[in-house]
Amino acid sequence: MADPQPARRPGGRTARVRGAVHRAVTELLAEKAPDEVTIAAVAERSGVHQATLYRRWGTMTGLVEDVVAEVLNRGSPIPDTGSLRGDLSAFAVNAAAGLASPMGTVYLRAIALGVGPAEGAPDGGHPGFDARAQQLQEMLDRATARGEPVPTLPDLLEVVLAPMYFRALLLKQPPDEEQAHAVVDRLLALTRG
Amino acid sequence: MADPQPARRPGGRTARVRGAVHRAVTELLAEKAPDEVTIAAVAERSGVHQATLYRRWGTMTGLVEDVVAEVLNRGSPIPDTGSLRGDLSAFAVNAAAGLASPMGTVYLRAIALGVGPAEGAPDGGHPGFDARAQQLQEMLDRATARGEPVPTLPDLLEVVLAPMYFRALLLKQPPDEEQAHAVVDRLLALTRG
Incomplete structure (x- = not known):
């Protein structure tokens, strides 16, 4: 899943949010059983609102795909x-x-x-x-x-x-x-x- | 993970519980995103108490491994x-x-x-x-x-x-x-x- 807002500047808020969310997903997947890696857990770890996560990535699967693409x-x-x-x-x-x-x-x-x-x-x-x-x-x-x-x-x-x-x-x-x-x-x- | 009670008779309560739980895991994995397939969801679908699931399989991962072994x-x-x-x-x-x-x-x-x-x-x-x-x-x-x-x-x-x-x-x-x-x-x- 490509970044839906590729035109924003790389150092901007969008990129910072994406970075924080990716870090949270990566840490959680390394630490926890996969069924514990939920949107709620990512929101808590990253400090990004659940509503923002749902709006931008849709589902946990969409979010994980974005992390895989980046890796x-x-x-x-x-x-x-x-x-x-x-x-x-x-x-x-x-x-x-x-x-x-x-x-x-x-x-x-x-x-x-x-x-x-x-x-x-x-x-x-x-x-x-x-x-x-x-x-x-x-x-x-x-x-x-x-x-x-x-x-x-x-x-x-x-x-x-x-x-x-x-x-x-x-x-x-x-x-x-x-x-x-x-x-x-x-x-x-x-x-x- | 082998069945921890292999000596029980195949038609007994232990086997029935295992069958119901395996069916529930299989159905849930086919229907839902993996992060929604939790011990709580398996308990609800199978009608087997969460406490029983934790005692017998320990974690969702242990339970999934048991299903994989059976497949x-x-x-x-x-x-x-x-x-x-x-x-x-x-x-x-x-x-x-x-x-x-x-x-x-x-x-x-x-x-x-x-x-x-x-x-x-x-x-x-x-x-x-x-x-x-x-x-x-x-x-x-x-x-x-x-x-x-x-x-x-x-x-x-x-x-x-x-x-x-x-x-x-x-x-x-x-x-x-x-x-x-x-x-x-x-x-x-x-x-x-």
Whole structure:
């Protein structure tokens, strides 16, 4: 969910409210069971009126989506190391570290709270995800320009990112560097045929 | 979280309470935003006292974990088709259909509500997941006995299951038969080297 008032100046009251509310959501998701993270709790923690929260974000789910979008958007830029293996490894190690961090737990909870037909956009993924996917496509385009064999973006997402999310969500083990390198090796093995 | 009183008879009061409570959790997760699915809401829907819910499951997270364990345990048996490709395809198509069903949405939300260090067992995955993993290992052992090249269980989980969960969670697109066959092809390509 994009900021509904993107034209306001970044240092203004709107941005300050958004910052305070995002901090409150992040802290609460880190501290409490998800069913305790309510609009009322966010209002109390952030000092922003409930009416303002409802008007701006509509529901707790809308608010969580906005936090997820921001986390995805502030992800590190994808490095240009000069080889596909180098770029993929740097990206995967960074993603593993992010998912394993306390913010990663918050992010995974937030992602999952947005699952389901009720609140999901009919054909959109998580907001913010598209921008990240665009950066990954540019990484692949650089490799194509160098003449390297290149996987598709869906293959990259499914072979490199998916196993790290799966491990964190289903096996409750944080992804690590070893897994990051293993999934990159797997993608390159598939790409070379 | 296993039933803390497994010795009671299956048709007894304990089983009836568990059934009513599980139904209530499932219905509420399908209907409401996750932050509205509270112990109080489950008590009201199921007709079981809040005190009983707290005594038996401790927290909403514990209760959701128990529901997840039951969903995983009642998953269809893994078929014995006589070939690894046949077994994997049947398993993957079934898993895709399960994740794409309304219960799949509930299951994914429940999985994610259990994410995080606070409630997670220090080194255990989701309860119920181990039993499913054991069935998959038996599928692989049958292929080994037939002399087929066989992937490891972690490879099977990461290459076949992980992309379907990722698609449902991150891209908000239900997995389908086409994806199920594609991930099986990918695993077999990796296995043959």
